[in-house]
Amino acid sequence: MSKFSPIGVFDSGYGGLTVLRQIVKSMPTYDYIYLGDNARAPYGTRSFDTVYEYTLQSVKWLFQKGCPLIILACNTASAKALRTIQQKFLPTIGNGQRVLGVIRPTAEIIGNYTKTNQVGILGTRGTVESMSYPIEVKKIFPKLKVFQHACPLWVSLVENNEHSSPGADYFIKKDVEALLADSPEIDTILLACTHYPLLEEKIRRYISDNVKLVSQGEIIASSLENYLFRHPEIEKKCSKNGQLQFYTTDSTLDFDKHSTIFFGKPVVSIHADLT
Numbered sequence: 001m002s003k004f005s006p007i008g009v010f011d012s013g014y015g016g017l018t019v020l021r022q023i024v025k026s027m028p029t030y031d032y033i034y035l036g037d038n039a040r041a042p043y044g045t046r047s048f049d050t051v052y053e054y055t056l057q058s059v060k061w062l063f064q065k066g067c068p069l070i071i072l073a074c075n076t077a078s079a080k081a082l083r084t085i086q087q088k089f090l091p092t093i094g095n096g097q098r099v100l101g102v103i104r105p106t107a108e109i110i111g112n113y114t115k116t117n118q119v120g121i122l123g124t125r126g127t128v129e130s131m132s133y134p135i136e137v138k139k140i141f142p143k144l145k146v147f148q149h150a151c152p153l154w155v156s157l158v159e160n161n162e163h164s165s166p167g168a169d170y171f172i173k174k175d176v177e178a179l180l181a182d183s184p185e186i187d188t189i190l191l192a193c194t195h196y197p198l199l200e201e202k203i204r205r206y207i208s209d210n211v212k213l214v215s216q217g218e219i220i221a222s223s224l225e226n227y228l229f230r231h232p233e234i235e236k237k238c239s240k241n242g243q244l245q246f247y248t249t250d251s252t253l254d255f256d257k258h259s260t261i262f263f264g265k266p267v268v269s270i271h272a273d274l275t
Ligand code: DGL
Pocket: 011, 012, 013, 015, 016, 041, 042, 043, 044, 045, 073, 074, 075, 076, 077, 124, 127, 155, 192, 193, 194, 195
């Protein structure tokens, strides 16, 4: 049997499955291992130190599983933990393993969607408060105006399977209107949380037809493809048997029950003990 050295995809819970889904669609030949830290989700309201500690544990666990490359498919973890992992942790292990996030690749492209140069960002409180998007976007599109709004209840709506319920409309309307109140010229809204694509249909009810709604799955998939092309030394370490493994730190029964709406097809998970 050939070596299993999968690309690791990490999220605080289920949301990263919306990203993995697009990655697998674009690059089905690679092996992937998904880790959802459901037992400790949501991350969006947690401190920098806590998100760093949890994300680092998860990264170490994925490295132990043989991943040469890990994608933090979680905006909150990318905002609060990625830089420190890249600058402080990776140099200490020194064997060329890489960890990438979702903020930089999204920032690199978001300016191409807008005609008014005004972009709205919807994310968790952690992502918004970190200011990661305005900082990264400004480096690439200095003229772009970035407006942010935190939606603290949206992840819970999705995690509790209430994303299609009439009650969800109240919070979605309130948050979308709060963002748009900052500027009537926002013509592009980024869903900067991996859970939010499930709310897309409802969000569209509260924006006009000329406002583009951008989800990250396809952006991250195409940026990963490009990264592997530019880094053949990493690409050749990634095994290619088309295998997928799913791990959760919480109940596998719950994970398997809820994953389908995120991944688009049934998932069978294994319990992961990170300690
Ligand atoms: N998946 C996370 C993100 O993209 C949000 C979920 C959480 O708060 O844990 O920000």
